[in-house]
Amino acid sequence: MTAAPTVYDVAERAGVSIATVSRVYRTPDSVRASTRERVLAAARELGYVPSGNARGLASRSTGVIGLCFPDYGDPAADTEDDDTAMLYSDQIIRGMERAARRHGYALLIAASLKGGAAGLVAKVAGRVDGFAVMARTVPTEELEVISRRMPVVMLAGPREGTAFLDHLDHIEVANEDGQHELTRHLLVDHGVRRPAYIGTIEQSPDVQARFDGFRLACREAGVETGDEPALRLGRLTQEEGARAAARLCESPGELPDAFVFANDQTAVGALRELERRGLSVPDDVIVTGFDGIPLSRLVRPALTTVRQPMVRMGEEATELLVRRLSSKGEGEPVSRVLPVSVARRASCGCTETTPTL
Amino acid sequence: MTAAPTVYDVAERAGVSIATVSRVYRTPDSVRASTRERVLAAARELGYVPSGNARGLASRSTGVIGLCFPDYGDPAADTEDDDTAMLYSDQIIRGMERAARRHGYALLIAASLKGGAAGLVAKVAGRVDGFAVMARTVPTEELEVISRRMPVVMLAGPREGTAFLDHLDHIEVANEDGQHELTRHLLVDHGVRRPAYIGTIEQSPDVQARFDGFRLACREAGVETGDEPALRLGRLTQEEGARAAARLCESPGELPDAFVFANDQTAVGALRELERRGLSVPDDVIVTGFDGIPLSRLVRPALTTVRQPMVRMGEEATELLVRRLSSKGEGEPVSRVLPVSVARRASCGCTETTPTL
């Protein structure tokens, strides 16, 4: 690896000053065409590439926005299925990148390490003009400090917990609305009367909002529910979902006519357990999820769920950042709620849509 | 947005020199514990975050690796399906990021803009310690120049064309082997005798290698094929695939007993066209693809195809880069070929595997 040429090398070779070289890259029109050509030629011959670091340092801007996301451990999915299971973070990344590209920004992504997110923010923050953070990724305190220096937008993904710093921009999805609509569908269109909600132990805002939507729908339909979910799970995994289904089946009294899960993973786990027990979905019991992960389409019966627009969330995050960047961060904090949509599939008794061709 | 505090601010507040502040962040052990605490405290109070740019400039390294990928236009998939369709680039990104994380690197991603990739490399190269490039993303010439200054690894994704710069590290998948194995399966296990290969007009190395694998299998099985694919397509899209199927159905003579497509998209298009014509897959004709995109599982019949390990490719890319970086780029260029695996599904007459639960 040879030492990289600098503006000085190019300038000397082209017989101009370094300022001219700089101009050729920043404002080509401010340089006479013939001069520009000479500079460009010299640069090409030398293999010159402007140092992003030096530029960033001198101009106080990088042309890069960032994303911090949690270390999702290894995807719960079997390795076989590795590339089918698209994680939230992947979708958000895609959305952010796409929008960033349109605005001429590149995207820097970094996940917290399993151990601690120590230094994650610092690492990213030091190299970008602004960034998005998936909730629960970094300590609130760190964000507090950094958001005074650059735009930060909080992404309330699924299963989050942190109280939001109220001066940050913030994007979330309509958890309550989605669960409400889905539940109403079960109650009104499928005549469900004894739905069981399966939530989590630690009440994250998202899961709480979903439960609220569930209860509201029940109340509206005159269906009785307690103030508590039928069950609370420690983690929202397939295993836990399967165990939840087992518990519900074995508990005394009448079997609920619908298992309403707080996410898709657990619902899929339940599907498996119910099949093992020889129970039919949706005939014996309806099962629904939340999130709309790809797997929800693949399972049989296909899972009725609430789809979250994660790609869109990424795009919105970028748009928000770019706007802040061009307005120097002025203006009130924005809080945006993205709409969700209910996917009515076979697990609630709706006709399954044909796979897209 | 307040002006960001610098080492000077922290140093002053902590009553030390800027060198000490710097040491606290780079080599904490070289600073007395009490001093370190004072510095850290001052930093916290001030909301100090080290400037990645300044660090990079002074130390000539960024702790970031990059990825340049092509602008895949908007995904062919319907918007509805947006989050189900995981692109290659997404998978490579995931793989690279995962591995990068393990080595303490962050990942900078940037796609070429539709128009031209002008400046893409420069933009990325200026901000990273090394990077990967998906084939056909940037002009060979630019890479030539840059690879003299930092590690660059070429990712021969699907449908590529550029001749490889032979001094770059390079990762590709076993296209020929995969197509060979798939074809042999059709010939030997399903008794196919008149397979038709559908390739592309511009012979990219990947597609060429696949065709070579196809021919080899045919030769071995004593099945006659020409030196040319039955059909060459302009673009590997679903539309083109559907048109190809139509052409093959309408051409005089016996219908081929298998359509062997160069990728999944086209195969899926063919599936649709065949269904429209009332032909049964695999009874009337077998259809196979190549790539193993998620959609290939979702269609009915599920598509038999060759799965490419794109996530793995991303991981390998990072590993290669990291190795080069720690060895200062010494050593011969590496060229790695990743194994692929055949997914036998319904479209060739194999029992369809139950969707993963």
Added chain:
DNA sequence: ATGAAAGCGCTAACAT
């Protein structure tokens, strides 16, 4: 263990 000072490669006034 800590400090002083010289850059790192560029941009951004300010001249000319």
Added chain:
DNA sequence: ATGTTAGCGCTTTCAT
């Protein structure tokens, strides 16, 4: 239209 000259915020010898 082009050149001069300070920095930008850090790391890195070299001293102490």
